[in-house]
Amino acid sequence: VLRAAGPGDLAGKRVLVTLGPTREMWDGVRFLSNSSSGAMGAALAAAAWLRGAEVTAVVGPCEARLPSGISVVRVVSAREMHEAALALWPGANIACLTAAVSDFRPIPYGAEKFKKKTAQGGQLGFDLEENPDILLNMGQSKKSGQTLIGFAAETSSLAENARAKLVGKNCDLLVANLVGVPESGFETSTNRITLLDRAGREESWPVLPKPEVAWRIWDHVSLL
Numbered sequence: 001v002l003r004a005a006g007p008g009d010l011a012g013k014r015v016l017v018t019l020g021p022t023r024e025m026w027d028g029v030r031f032l033s034n035s036s037s038g039a040m041g042a043a044l045a046a047a048a049w050l051r052g053a054e055v056t057a058v059v060g061p062c063e064a065r066l067p068s069g070i071s072v073v074r075v076v077s078a079r080e081m082h083e084a085a086l087a088l089w090p091g092a093n094i095a096c097l098t099a100a101v102s103d104f105r106p107i108p109y110g111a112e113k114f115k116k117k118t119a120q121g122g123q124l125g126f127d128l129e130e131n132p133d134i135l136l137n138m139g140q141s142k143k144s145g146q147t148l149i150g151f152a153a154e155t156s157s158l159a160e161n162a163r164a165k166l167v168g169k170n171c172d173l174l175v176a177n178l179v180g181v182p183e184s185g186f187e188t189s190t191n192r193i194t195l196l197d198r199a200g201r202e203e204s205w206p207v208l209p210k211p212e213v214a215w216r217i218w219d220h221v222s223l224l
């Protein structure tokens with residue numbers, strides 16, 4: 001298979017990437033989700049593959065497409081993503097968790113379509129329960145020699161919130177991006193990130209195309 005004449009620094013490495021949103025069904029046709037495009041994760045997976053890695057992507061429901069040399073595991077819910085990622089983790093050297101996992105799922109109404117006349121007084125409440133934290137569980141089961149890269153989507157106090165996630169989830173590198181601002185986050189082709197690592201390094205990059213952010217993240221991983 002043809003690959004770029006890049007650094008080849010990931011040759012022989014098994015890389016796991018999660019990407020896209022998760023979808024949590026409520027009734028037969030409705031769900032809780034978010035607008036993650038999967039673009040950042042797809043860029044990271046493609047860049048790792050170009051640098052020689054054997055890449056597996058666990059992909060939630062999104063339009064992102066990956067080079068044919070990458071193995072893809074499609075999932076829908078957070079619990080499916082959790083099961084797939086945890087099963088692959090012991091065989092991986094590096095995992096990069098870009099997925100925008102739904103923190104909660106509705107208590108299912110059932111397989112039928114909910115009828116609006118069932119709601120009383122035109123009001124309807126939802127009960128939600130917490131989903132497993134995939135990154136946290138992978139951090140807790142990380143073995144020496146494995147590298148774990150987390151992402152953080154923040155609307156404020158970027159570096160402070162991100163540092164807490166780096167430490168709290170036992171990551172080696174954390175990539176924080178502001179969401180809800182132009183040129184960065186969920187539905188854009190560019191990203192503005194702050195990168196924090198275990199050695200205490202912190203870097204903020206300008207707005208860059210996601211493929212370039214991805215390439216530079218792998219450059220940084222080779223320095224860890």
Ligand code: CTP
Nearest residue numbers: 097098099101131132133134135150151152153
């Ligand atoms: N993550 C995960 N499983 C979850 C929630 C988050 O694996 N159930 C991962 C994301 O893929 C990301 C990192 O944890 O790599 C941080 O996600 P983020 O939503 O920013 O942080 P949370 O820990 O969920 O905290 P909060 O949403 O309250 O900021």
Ligand code: CA
Nearest residue numbers: 100101102103
């Ligand atoms: Ca979250």
